[in-house]
Amino acid sequence: MDEKGLIPGSINVGLSTPFAVWIGSIIPPTDKIIIISNTEGQEEEAAMRLARIGFDNVIGYLKGGIEAWAK
Numbered sequence: 471m472d473e474k475g476l477i478p479g480s481i482n483v484g485l486s487t488p489f490a491v492w493i494g495s496i497i498p499p500t501d502k503i504i505i506i507s508n509t510e511g512q513e514e515e516a517a518m519r520l521a522r523i524g525f526d527n528v529i530g531y532l533k534g535g536i537e538a539w540a541k
Contacts, residue, residue: 503528508535
């Protein structure tokens with residue numbers, strides 16, 4: 471994690487944004503995706519929304535969110 475609290479190479483797209491529009495605009499559909507969420511259950515919501523727009527390449531999620539990454 472860098473000094474701003476971000477994971478290098480990560481992209482933050484919140485579920486409260488126009489999620490599908492942002493994802494489709496900034497992430498190539500061939501990229502592998504790991505979901506990181508600080509709210510349990512949102513990883514399933516994100517994966518479902520990604521699948522709806524053809525992103526079937528979610529390879530997992532980070533249980534415990536950003537705090538787990540920091541540890």
